[in-house]
Amino acid sequence: MYNFEFKQPKTISDAVNALVSDEAQALGGGQTLIPTMKQRLANPSTLVSLTAISEMKGICKNDDGSISIGGGTTHADVASHSDTFFGLKTLAEKIGDAAVRNRGTIGGSLANNDPAACYPAAALSLGATIVTNSREISADVFFQGMFDTALEEGEIIVSVKFPVPSSSSYQKFVQPASRFAMVGVFLSNFGNETRVAVTGASEGGVFRWSEAEAALNKTFSDNSIKDLSIDHKDMIKDIHASKEYRAHLVKVMTKRAVVSAS
Protein backbone atom coordinates (compact mmCIF):
# COMPACT_ATOMS: atom_id res chain seq x y z
CA MET A 1 0.00 0.00 0.00
CA TYR A 2 1.14 3.55 -0.63
CA ASN A 3 2.12 5.50 2.43
CA PHE A 4 0.06 8.35 3.88
CA GLU A 5 -0.01 10.72 6.80
CA PHE A 6 -2.15 9.37 9.64
CA LYS A 7 -4.28 11.74 11.71
CA GLN A 8 -6.53 10.84 14.61
CA PRO A 9 -8.56 13.87 15.71
CA LYS A 10 -10.60 13.76 18.93
CA THR A 11 -13.45 16.02 17.82
CA ILE A 12 -15.73 16.27 14.79
CA SER A 13 -14.58 19.81 14.02
CA ASP A 14 -10.90 18.78 14.07
CA ALA A 15 -11.76 15.89 11.74
CA VAL A 16 -13.59 18.20 9.33
CA ASN A 17 -10.58 20.54 9.30
CA ALA A 18 -8.21 17.62 8.67
CA LEU A 19 -10.34 16.49 5.72
CA VAL A 20 -10.13 19.84 3.92
CA SER A 21 -7.07 18.90 1.88
CA ASP A 22 -7.75 17.41 -1.55
CA GLU A 23 -6.26 13.97 -1.07
CA ALA A 24 -7.50 13.39 2.48
CA GLN A 25 -9.92 10.58 3.23
CA ALA A 26 -11.88 9.58 6.33
CA LEU A 27 -11.17 6.18 7.91
CA GLY A 28 -13.97 4.51 9.86
CA GLY A 29 -13.35 0.97 11.07
CA GLY A 30 -11.22 0.30 7.99
CA GLN A 31 -12.74 -3.10 7.21
CA THR A 32 -13.30 -2.07 3.58
CA LEU A 33 -10.89 0.83 3.13
CA ILE A 34 -7.75 -0.94 4.41
CA PRO A 35 -8.16 -3.94 2.04
CA THR A 36 -8.89 -1.44 -0.76
CA MET A 37 -5.69 0.49 0.00
CA LYS A 38 -3.69 -2.75 0.08
CA GLN A 39 -4.78 -3.30 -3.52
CA ARG A 40 -3.76 0.28 -4.31
CA LEU A 41 -7.31 1.04 -5.39
CA ALA A 42 -7.34 3.96 -2.94
CA ASN A 43 -4.40 6.27 -2.45
CA PRO A 44 -5.15 9.02 0.08
CA SER A 45 -2.25 11.28 1.07
CA THR A 46 -3.83 11.81 4.48
CA LEU A 47 -5.99 9.33 6.34
CA VAL A 48 -8.19 10.85 9.01
CA SER A 49 -9.22 8.18 11.50
CA LEU A 50 -12.60 8.83 13.10
CA THR A 51 -12.22 6.14 15.78
CA ALA A 52 -11.02 8.47 18.57
CA ILE A 53 -14.03 10.80 18.34
CA SER A 54 -16.11 9.80 21.36
CA GLU A 55 -19.05 12.09 20.44
CA MET A 56 -19.61 9.88 17.36
CA LYS A 57 -20.02 6.66 19.31
CA GLY A 58 -22.98 5.16 21.11
CA ILE A 59 -26.71 4.65 20.83
CA CYS A 60 -29.46 6.69 22.48
CA LYS A 61 -33.24 7.04 22.46
CA ASN A 62 -34.61 10.41 21.34
CA ASP A 63 -37.64 12.19 22.81
CA ASP A 64 -39.69 11.46 19.66
CA GLY A 65 -39.14 7.70 20.16
CA SER A 66 -36.54 7.32 17.41
CA ILE A 67 -33.05 6.04 18.13
CA SER A 68 -29.79 7.69 17.16
CA ILE A 69 -26.66 5.69 16.47
CA GLY A 70 -23.31 7.48 16.34
CA GLY A 71 -21.53 7.13 12.99
CA GLY A 72 -18.50 5.59 14.71
CA THR A 73 -20.51 2.90 16.51
CA THR A 74 -19.36 -0.62 15.66
CA HIS A 75 -21.63 -3.37 14.36
CA ALA A 76 -20.92 -5.36 17.55
CA ASP A 77 -22.15 -2.47 19.70
CA VAL A 78 -25.34 -2.10 17.64
CA ALA A 79 -25.95 -5.87 17.86
CA SER A 80 -25.59 -5.95 21.64
CA HIS A 81 -27.28 -2.68 22.65
CA SER A 82 -30.60 -2.87 24.46
CA ASP A 83 -32.06 0.18 22.68
CA THR A 84 -31.86 -1.37 19.20
CA PHE A 85 -34.79 -3.33 17.82
CA PHE A 86 -35.18 -6.74 16.23
CA GLY A 87 -34.54 -5.97 12.54
CA LEU A 88 -31.54 -3.74 13.17
CA LYS A 89 -30.04 -6.02 15.80
CA THR A 90 -30.25 -9.13 13.63
CA LEU A 91 -28.77 -7.18 10.71
CA ALA A 92 -25.78 -5.95 12.77
CA GLU A 93 -25.01 -9.36 14.27
CA LYS A 94 -24.75 -11.00 10.83
CA ILE A 95 -22.36 -8.54 9.17
CA GLY A 96 -19.02 -10.10 8.24
CA ASP A 97 -17.60 -12.05 11.18
CA ALA A 98 -17.02 -11.41 14.88
CA ALA A 99 -13.68 -9.64 14.39
CA VAL A 100 -14.97 -7.46 11.55
CA ARG A 101 -17.99 -6.46 13.66
CA ASN A 102 -15.65 -5.19 16.40
CA ARG A 103 -14.08 -2.67 13.98
CA GLY A 104 -16.57 -1.88 11.22
CA THR A 105 -18.91 1.06 11.80
CA ILE A 106 -22.39 2.05 10.66
CA GLY A 107 -21.12 5.39 9.34
CA GLY A 108 -18.43 3.68 7.30
CA SER A 109 -20.89 1.21 5.84
CA LEU A 110 -23.38 3.90 4.79
CA ALA A 111 -20.73 6.25 3.41
CA ASN A 112 -19.22 3.46 1.31
CA ASN A 113 -22.65 2.28 0.04
CA ASP A 114 -21.39 -1.06 -1.21
CA PRO A 115 -24.18 -2.56 -3.37
CA ALA A 116 -24.14 -5.69 -1.20
CA ALA A 117 -23.75 -4.04 2.22
CA CYS A 118 -26.45 -4.61 4.84
CA TYR A 119 -26.89 -1.20 6.50
CA PRO A 120 -28.10 0.68 3.39
CA ALA A 121 -31.14 -1.64 3.32
CA ALA A 122 -32.00 -0.79 6.93
CA ALA A 123 -31.52 2.94 6.46
CA LEU A 124 -33.65 3.08 3.31
CA SER A 125 -36.37 0.76 4.59
CA LEU A 126 -36.73 2.55 7.92
CA GLY A 127 -36.58 6.00 6.33
CA ALA A 128 -33.56 6.93 8.44
CA THR A 129 -32.05 10.39 8.60
CA ILE A 130 -28.31 10.58 8.01
CA VAL A 131 -26.90 13.38 10.17
CA THR A 132 -23.61 14.80 8.95
CA ASN A 133 -21.35 17.53 10.31
CA SER A 134 -23.25 20.07 8.20
CA ARG A 135 -26.83 18.85 7.51
CA GLU A 136 -29.44 16.14 7.75
CA ILE A 137 -30.05 13.92 4.70
CA SER A 138 -33.09 11.68 4.23
CA ALA A 139 -32.20 8.09 3.33
CA ASP A 140 -34.55 8.43 0.34
CA VAL A 141 -32.08 10.80 -1.32
CA PHE A 142 -28.84 9.68 0.37
CA PHE A 143 -28.19 6.56 -1.74
CA GLN A 144 -27.38 7.57 -5.31
CA GLY A 145 -26.18 4.33 -6.88
CA MET A 146 -23.41 1.82 -6.40
CA PHE A 147 -20.72 3.30 -4.07
CA ASP A 148 -22.32 6.72 -4.56
CA THR A 149 -24.04 8.85 -1.92
CA ALA A 150 -25.20 12.43 -1.37
CA LEU A 151 -22.14 13.09 0.81
CA GLU A 152 -19.90 15.94 -0.32
CA GLU A 153 -16.10 15.72 -0.18
CA GLY A 154 -14.97 15.80 3.43
CA GLU A 155 -18.50 15.43 4.85
CA ILE A 156 -18.73 13.04 7.82
CA ILE A 157 -21.67 10.92 9.00
CA VAL A 158 -21.97 11.98 12.63
CA SER A 159 -25.02 9.87 13.46
CA VAL A 160 -27.98 8.05 11.95
CA LYS A 161 -31.51 8.55 13.27
CA PHE A 162 -33.88 5.58 12.88
CA PRO A 163 -37.65 5.73 13.42
CA VAL A 164 -38.68 2.64 15.41
CA PRO A 165 -41.20 0.49 13.46
CA SER A 166 -43.91 -1.66 15.05
CA SER A 167 -42.11 -4.64 13.55
CA SER A 168 -39.16 -5.21 11.26
CA SER A 169 -37.09 -8.01 9.80
CA TYR A 170 -33.87 -8.34 7.84
CA GLN A 171 -33.57 -11.45 5.69
CA LYS A 172 -30.15 -11.99 4.19
CA PHE A 173 -29.20 -14.66 1.67
CA VAL A 174 -25.50 -14.83 2.46
CA GLN A 175 -22.82 -15.09 -0.18
CA PRO A 176 -20.95 -17.74 1.80
CA ALA A 177 -17.38 -16.71 1.00
CA SER A 178 -17.66 -12.98 1.66
CA ARG A 179 -20.68 -13.05 3.98
CA PHE A 180 -22.00 -10.00 2.15
CA ALA A 181 -25.63 -10.15 1.06
CA MET A 182 -26.22 -11.99 -2.21
CA VAL A 183 -29.65 -10.53 -1.65
CA GLY A 184 -30.82 -8.87 1.55
CA VAL A 185 -34.32 -7.55 2.24
CA PHE A 186 -35.13 -5.20 5.11
CA LEU A 187 -38.83 -4.85 5.81
CA SER A 188 -40.21 -2.17 8.14
CA ASN A 189 -43.83 -2.24 9.23
CA PHE A 190 -45.00 1.06 10.70
CA GLY A 191 -48.63 -0.06 11.07
CA ASN A 192 -49.99 2.32 8.44
CA GLU A 193 -47.07 1.90 6.05
CA THR A 194 -44.71 -0.91 5.04
CA ARG A 195 -41.36 -0.21 3.41
CA VAL A 196 -39.24 -2.85 1.68
CA ALA A 197 -35.60 -2.14 0.79
CA VAL A 198 -33.39 -4.54 -1.13
CA THR A 199 -29.60 -4.76 -1.09
CA GLY A 200 -27.16 -7.03 -2.93
CA ALA A 201 -29.41 -7.38 -5.96
CA SER A 202 -29.32 -4.31 -8.16
CA GLU A 203 -26.65 -2.69 -10.32
CA GLY A 204 -28.03 0.59 -8.98
CA GLY A 205 -27.36 -0.33 -5.34
CA VAL A 206 -29.99 -0.43 -2.64
CA PHE A 207 -33.59 0.22 -3.78
CA ARG A 208 -37.19 0.07 -2.56
CA TRP A 209 -39.49 -2.55 -4.06
CA SER A 210 -42.52 -0.32 -4.48
CA GLU A 211 -44.87 -3.00 -5.92
CA ALA A 212 -44.36 -5.16 -2.85
CA GLU A 213 -44.87 -2.15 -0.59
CA ALA A 214 -48.17 -1.29 -2.31
CA ALA A 215 -49.40 -4.89 -2.01
CA LEU A 216 -48.39 -5.13 1.64
CA ASN A 217 -50.00 -1.78 2.43
CA LYS A 218 -53.31 -3.29 1.29
CA THR A 219 -52.89 -6.54 3.23
CA PHE A 220 -49.85 -7.35 5.34
CA SER A 221 -49.42 -11.01 4.43
CA ASP A 222 -46.92 -13.05 2.45
CA ASN A 223 -49.87 -14.04 0.24
CA SER A 224 -50.11 -10.43 -0.94
CA ILE A 225 -46.88 -10.70 -2.89
CA LYS A 226 -47.18 -14.24 -4.19
CA ASP A 227 -48.19 -13.12 -7.68
CA LEU A 228 -45.62 -10.33 -7.93
CA SER A 229 -42.34 -10.62 -9.73
CA ILE A 230 -39.46 -8.20 -10.08
CA ASP A 231 -37.73 -7.37 -13.34
CA HIS A 232 -34.27 -8.96 -13.53
CA LYS A 233 -32.95 -6.56 -16.17
CA ASP A 234 -31.03 -4.31 -13.75
CA MET A 235 -29.92 -7.06 -11.38
CA ILE A 236 -26.28 -7.87 -10.63
CA LYS A 237 -24.81 -10.86 -12.44
CA ASP A 238 -21.62 -12.50 -11.16
CA ILE A 239 -20.13 -15.96 -10.63
CA HIS A 240 -22.33 -16.47 -7.58
CA ALA A 241 -25.75 -15.75 -9.07
CA SER A 242 -27.43 -14.80 -12.33
CA LYS A 243 -29.75 -11.82 -12.74
CA GLU A 244 -32.77 -14.14 -12.80
CA TYR A 245 -31.69 -15.92 -9.64
CA ARG A 246 -31.19 -12.64 -7.78
CA ALA A 247 -34.64 -11.44 -8.88
CA HIS A 248 -36.09 -14.70 -7.60
CA LEU A 249 -34.26 -14.32 -4.29
CA VAL A 250 -35.69 -10.80 -3.81
CA LYS A 251 -39.19 -12.24 -3.71
CA VAL A 252 -38.23 -15.20 -1.53
CA MET A 253 -36.43 -13.03 1.02
CA THR A 254 -39.29 -10.50 1.02
CA LYS A 255 -41.79 -13.26 1.79
CA ARG A 256 -39.57 -14.51 4.62
CA ALA A 257 -39.32 -10.96 5.97
CA VAL A 258 -43.13 -10.58 5.95
CA VAL A 259 -43.57 -13.87 7.82
CA SER A 260 -40.83 -12.97 10.29
CA ALA A 261 -42.29 -9.49 10.94
CA SER A 262 -45.90 -10.72 11.25
Next chain:
Amino acid sequence: MSNVTMTVNGKTVSGSVEGRTLLVEFIRNDLHLTGTHVGCDTSQCGACAIHVDGKLVKACTMFALEANGAEVSTIEGQANDDGSLNVIQQAFKDHHGLQCGFCTPGMVMAASALLKANPKPSELEIREHLEGNICRCTGYHNIVKAILAASGQDVSSIAAE
Protein backbone atom coordinates in the same frame (compact mmCIF):
# COMPACT_ATOMS: atom_id res chain seq x y z
CA MET B 1 7.46 8.09 10.84
CA SER B 2 5.37 8.47 13.98
CA ASN B 3 5.84 7.14 17.48
CA VAL B 4 3.42 4.57 18.79
CA THR B 5 3.08 3.22 22.32
CA MET B 6 0.84 0.43 23.49
CA THR B 7 0.64 -2.32 26.08
CA VAL B 8 1.24 -5.77 24.62
CA ASN B 9 0.62 -8.77 26.89
CA GLY B 10 0.99 -6.49 29.92
CA LYS B 11 4.25 -4.84 28.85
CA THR B 12 4.50 -1.26 27.61
CA VAL B 13 6.14 -1.16 24.20
CA SER B 14 6.82 1.63 21.75
CA GLY B 15 8.26 2.06 18.31
CA SER B 16 8.41 4.25 15.25
CA VAL B 17 6.10 3.34 12.38
CA GLU B 18 4.82 4.65 9.05
CA GLY B 19 1.15 5.53 8.64
CA ARG B 20 0.68 2.41 6.52
CA THR B 21 2.32 0.02 9.01
CA LEU B 22 -0.28 -2.58 9.91
CA LEU B 23 -0.68 -3.60 13.53
CA VAL B 24 0.32 -7.16 12.63
CA GLU B 25 3.53 -5.88 11.00
CA PHE B 26 4.42 -3.90 14.11
CA ILE B 27 3.76 -6.95 16.32
CA ARG B 28 5.73 -9.37 14.15
CA ASN B 29 8.54 -7.24 12.71
CA ASP B 30 9.17 -4.69 15.46
CA LEU B 31 8.21 -6.62 18.59
CA HIS B 32 9.29 -10.00 17.12
CA LEU B 33 6.13 -11.64 18.44
CA THR B 34 5.70 -13.98 15.48
CA GLY B 35 2.95 -16.12 16.99
CA THR B 36 0.38 -13.86 15.35
CA HIS B 37 0.30 -15.20 11.80
CA VAL B 38 -0.43 -13.57 8.46
CA GLY B 39 -2.39 -16.06 6.40
CA CYS B 40 -4.25 -14.11 3.74
CA ASP B 41 -3.51 -10.44 4.48
CA THR B 42 -7.02 -9.72 3.16
CA SER B 43 -9.10 -9.97 6.34
CA GLN B 44 -10.52 -13.37 5.42
CA CYS B 45 -8.64 -16.03 7.36
CA GLY B 46 -8.33 -14.84 10.96
CA ALA B 47 -4.81 -16.23 11.53
CA CYS B 48 -3.82 -12.73 12.70
CA ALA B 49 -6.65 -12.45 15.23
CA ILE B 50 -5.64 -10.69 18.46
CA HIS B 51 -7.41 -8.70 21.16
CA VAL B 52 -7.29 -4.91 21.22
CA ASP B 53 -8.80 -3.41 24.37
CA GLY B 54 -10.36 -6.80 25.03
CA LYS B 55 -12.00 -7.12 21.62
CA LEU B 56 -11.23 -9.65 18.91
CA VAL B 57 -9.83 -7.94 15.80
CA LYS B 58 -7.86 -8.88 12.71
CA ALA B 59 -4.43 -7.35 13.12
CA CYS B 60 -3.92 -7.26 9.34
CA THR B 61 -6.87 -4.89 8.98
CA MET B 62 -5.89 -2.23 11.46
CA PHE B 63 -3.01 0.25 11.42
CA ALA B 64 -0.44 0.20 14.22
CA LEU B 65 -1.15 3.88 14.89
CA GLU B 66 -4.81 3.06 15.51
CA ALA B 67 -3.67 0.97 18.49
CA ASN B 68 -1.77 3.84 20.08
CA GLY B 69 -2.50 3.69 23.82
CA ALA B 70 -4.39 0.39 23.53
CA GLU B 71 -4.13 -2.83 25.51
CA VAL B 72 -3.15 -5.58 23.09
CA SER B 73 -3.12 -9.34 23.79
CA THR B 74 -1.52 -11.86 21.46
CA ILE B 75 -1.08 -15.62 21.58
CA GLU B 76 2.25 -15.15 23.39
CA GLY B 77 0.37 -13.79 26.41
CA GLN B 78 -2.12 -16.64 26.71
CA ALA B 79 -0.21 -19.28 28.67
CA ASN B 80 -0.58 -19.50 32.46
CA ASP B 81 1.91 -17.57 34.60
CA ASP B 82 3.98 -20.73 35.17
CA GLY B 83 4.30 -21.24 31.42
CA SER B 84 1.85 -24.14 31.22
CA LEU B 85 -0.86 -24.11 28.55
CA ASN B 86 -4.04 -22.28 29.52
CA VAL B 87 -7.34 -24.13 29.53
CA ILE B 88 -8.15 -23.33 25.88
CA GLN B 89 -4.68 -24.24 24.62
CA GLN B 90 -4.73 -27.47 26.63
CA ALA B 91 -8.16 -28.34 25.22
CA PHE B 92 -6.87 -27.80 21.65
CA LYS B 93 -4.05 -30.24 22.46
CA ASP B 94 -6.29 -32.80 24.18
CA HIS B 95 -8.94 -32.80 21.43
CA HIS B 96 -6.56 -32.63 18.50
CA GLY B 97 -7.87 -29.18 17.55
CA LEU B 98 -4.92 -28.52 15.26
CA GLN B 99 -2.85 -30.25 12.65
CA CYS B 100 -0.43 -27.89 10.91
CA GLY B 101 -1.06 -25.24 13.56
CA PHE B 102 -0.98 -22.20 11.27
CA CYS B 103 -4.51 -21.04 12.10
CA THR B 104 -4.22 -22.01 15.78
CA PRO B 105 -3.09 -18.66 17.27
CA GLY B 106 -6.11 -16.97 15.68
CA MET B 107 -8.41 -19.81 16.69
CA VAL B 108 -7.26 -19.63 20.33
CA MET B 109 -7.67 -15.84 20.42
CA ALA B 110 -11.14 -16.13 18.84
CA ALA B 111 -12.10 -18.86 21.31
CA SER B 112 -10.92 -16.84 24.28
CA ALA B 113 -12.94 -13.79 23.13
CA LEU B 114 -16.02 -16.00 22.76
CA LEU B 115 -15.72 -17.62 26.17
CA LYS B 116 -15.28 -14.24 27.87
CA ALA B 117 -18.56 -13.00 26.35
CA ASN B 118 -20.39 -16.32 26.45
CA PRO B 119 -18.89 -18.82 28.96
CA LYS B 120 -21.11 -21.76 27.88
CA PRO B 121 -21.63 -21.40 24.12
CA SER B 122 -23.61 -23.95 22.14
CA GLU B 123 -22.00 -25.82 19.26
CA LEU B 124 -23.84 -23.53 16.81
CA GLU B 125 -22.67 -20.39 18.62
CA ILE B 126 -19.08 -21.64 18.46
CA ARG B 127 -19.36 -22.39 14.73
CA GLU B 128 -20.88 -18.97 14.05
CA HIS B 129 -18.20 -17.24 16.10
CA LEU B 130 -15.47 -18.99 14.07
CA GLU B 131 -16.86 -17.77 10.71
CA GLY B 132 -13.91 -15.40 10.40
CA ASN B 133 -11.25 -18.04 11.13
CA ILE B 134 -10.28 -20.45 8.38
CA CYS B 135 -8.65 -23.85 9.02
CA ARG B 136 -7.60 -26.00 6.07
CA CYS B 137 -6.65 -29.10 8.08
CA THR B 138 -9.13 -30.09 10.74
CA GLY B 139 -12.53 -29.58 9.16
CA TYR B 140 -13.25 -27.54 12.32
CA HIS B 141 -14.79 -30.46 14.14
CA ASN B 142 -12.07 -30.92 16.74
CA ILE B 143 -11.68 -27.16 17.14
CA VAL B 144 -15.36 -26.92 18.08
CA LYS B 145 -14.88 -29.87 20.43
CA ALA B 146 -11.87 -28.22 22.05
CA ILE B 147 -13.75 -24.98 22.67
CA LEU B 148 -16.73 -26.88 24.12
CA ALA B 149 -14.34 -28.77 26.40
CA ALA B 150 -12.54 -25.57 27.42
CA SER B 151 -15.90 -24.15 28.48
CA GLY B 152 -16.40 -27.15 30.76
CA GLN B 153 -19.12 -28.73 28.64
CA ASP B 154 -19.58 -32.33 27.59
CA VAL B 155 -18.20 -33.02 24.12
CA SER B 156 -19.42 -36.60 23.73
CA SER B 157 -22.69 -35.41 22.17
CA ILE B 158 -20.86 -33.97 19.16
CA ALA B 159 -20.94 -36.71 16.57
CA ALA B 160 -18.40 -36.81 13.79
CA GLU B 161 -20.06 -35.68 10.59
